[in-house]
Amino acid sequence: MGIADKIKEIEDEMKRTQVNKATEFHLGLLKAKIAKLRRELIAAASKKGGGGPGFAVKRSGDATVVLIGPPSVGKSTLLNHITNAESRTAAYQFTTLTVVPGLMEYNGAKIQVLDLPGILVGASDGRGRGKEVLSVARTADLVLIMLDVFSTKDNFIYSELDAMGIRIDQKPPDVVITPKSRGGVTLNATVPLTHLNQKTIESILAVYGTHNADVVIREDVTSDQFIDVLVGNRRYVPSLLVLNKVDLVKKEYLGEIKKELGPFVPISAENNQNIEVLRKAIYDKLGMIRVYTKPRIGEADMKEPLMIRSGATVEDVIQKLHVKGLAEGFKFASIWGKSAKFGGQKVGMKHVLKDGDIIQIVSK
Ligand SMILES: Nc1nc2c(ncn2[C@@H]2O[C@H](COP(=O)(O)OP(=O)(O)OP(=O)(O)O)[C@@H](O)[C@H]2O)c(=O)[nH]1
Ligand SMILES: [Mg+2]
Structure with a gap:
């Protein structure tokens, strides 16, 4: 068996x-x-590295958002409108067969968006390469759960994610x-x-x-x-529910759906309707903050902030800087801004940063 x-x-x-x-x-x-x-x-x-060719995708940018939903709800159409990517779209199911990455810029943050094949009931048991698709969502900072006005009853998406150890909108x-x-x-x-x-x-x-x-x-x-x-191998990921193809229904009907589904972002990917609202919702939900680095001599670089997730620590910043030997030789960091008790406070690796902080890392 x-x-x-x-x-x-x-x-x-x-x-x-x-x-x-x-x-x-x-x-x-x-x-x-x-x-x-x-x-x-x-x-x-x-x-299996996400399951064979196409599914292993390199993370890039400041955060990664994954598009999950049934076939044909308009995931690829949306990707094409919010990022620089071109993912094939068509009126039949399973147009997308692999993961297609795109990059969305918002408020100075580079947000990687991953388009994926649609999933069906039983995906977590392997139906339609569902396991591979869902395991991409394990690496996401945010899952966009996408439905269209015809598939509002498809709440199986949540149980499929759950079966793959992905806990949506839960705390550890x-x-x-x-x-x-x-x-x-x-x-x-x-x-x-x-x-x-x-x-x-x-x-x-x-x-x-x-x-x-x-x-x-x-x-x-x-x-x-x-x-x-x-x-132990659970992933706790926030989500945003997106309802596409609202161009096809009347406003009153949307009200009905809302009673059933709870809050969602209504859009029409094809007609670019409400896309700006969605872009902002993605950015807000990710909780991106800005941190400025200051060299040992001279002023902080206030033009090019580092974009990190809220709750990120000095350690996360060091990782992001990709400077060789910085982590190994770390002595302390000096902080100016909201997370510091006073300007120039010396802190360790685990110090949690706040939006607008200036950080100077001192290493051997
Ligand atoms: N009316 C309407 N049609 C849309 C909208 N967005 C997408 N479509 C159409 O829906 C069909 C499916 O769109 P895709 O973007 O390929 O859907 P998908 O979710 O990527 O589908 P799979 O890759 O097969 O899972 C296409 O014919 C699109 O033109 C929309 O906002 N309104
Ligand atoms: Mg697609």
């Missing part, structure tokens, strides 16, 4: 099991088993699991747990061969979230 079949078998068992207090423990165990099998699937898809759970050599499982929860108890945690850990560990939980996590921490 292949991995996908094994997963299917357990999923079927889960469907047959009613969800209640009495079965919660058993369901947690089944979920842990599925997660373990899925990890093997994801590892296989990623090892505040759980720390530290394996140890003996002493059993010690649970330390700082909040009341309504989804998990000692027994469930022990049995989930046992699926992964862990019988001794210190577990610290600081929020009321579900068994899914606990398993995510245990499996």
Whole structure:
């Protein structure tokens, strides 16, 4: 039996099991088993370098945005309008067969946008090279989930991403699991747990061969979230929902869709409608900030900022500068601006920068 079949078998068992207090423990165990099998699937898809020719794409620019959606919703049409790229578009499905990169400039930031083949239900199980497509999304800083006015019911995109270990619009759970050599499982929860108890945690850990560990939980996590921490290779990626081809429907109908879908950015890629709003939404959602570098002698370069993601540290800046030996010889960085307590504050690698900061890196 292949991995996908094994997963299917357990999923079927889960469907047959009613969800209640009495079965919660058993369901947690089944979920842990599925997660373990899925990890093997994801590892296989990623090892193939994204799966054969075309899917391994070099990251470039300051951030990477990936276009994910069903076939023919207009992903390539959009790419062609917001970037310098030319991706083939056509009125039939699966026009795009590989990953097509483009570059979008906004506010001085260079944002790489990746166009991909459309995905269908079952993509995460390999349908239509779906695994390869979805694993590209694992490397994204932002996923643009694209639907058109005909496919508003296609919310399978979210579950397909989820099955590939991509957690959309979620924060990493505040759980720390530290394996140890003996002493059993010690649970330390700082909040009341309504989804998990000692027994469930022990049995989930046992699926992964862990019988001794210190577990610290600081929020009321579900068994899914606990398993995510245990499996470890999850990606937490923000998303933006884009609804294309709004030129084909009346305004009132858009209101109806909004009730169903929640917030989205309505566009017409073909007619360039609302594209500027989308470009800004992408930039805002990425949370890009500007940091200026100052040489050891002389003034900071205020013309060409480094564009980094909000939350980035001194270490991220050093990586971005691509200066040989800079990381190895790092002594400290001096900071002027919002993240500094005072002008010229000396900080270490882990210091988090803020928009407009000036940074001077001092290394041996
Ligand atoms: N009416 C309308 N048609 C559009 C719009 N955007 C794209 N289309 C049409 O939709 C069809 C599919 O567009 P593509 O950009 O190739 O779609 P895709 O999502 O890249 O498709 P795959 O690569 O097959 O997954 C083409 O015939 C486009 O001309 C739009 O805003 N309005
Ligand atoms: Mg396409």
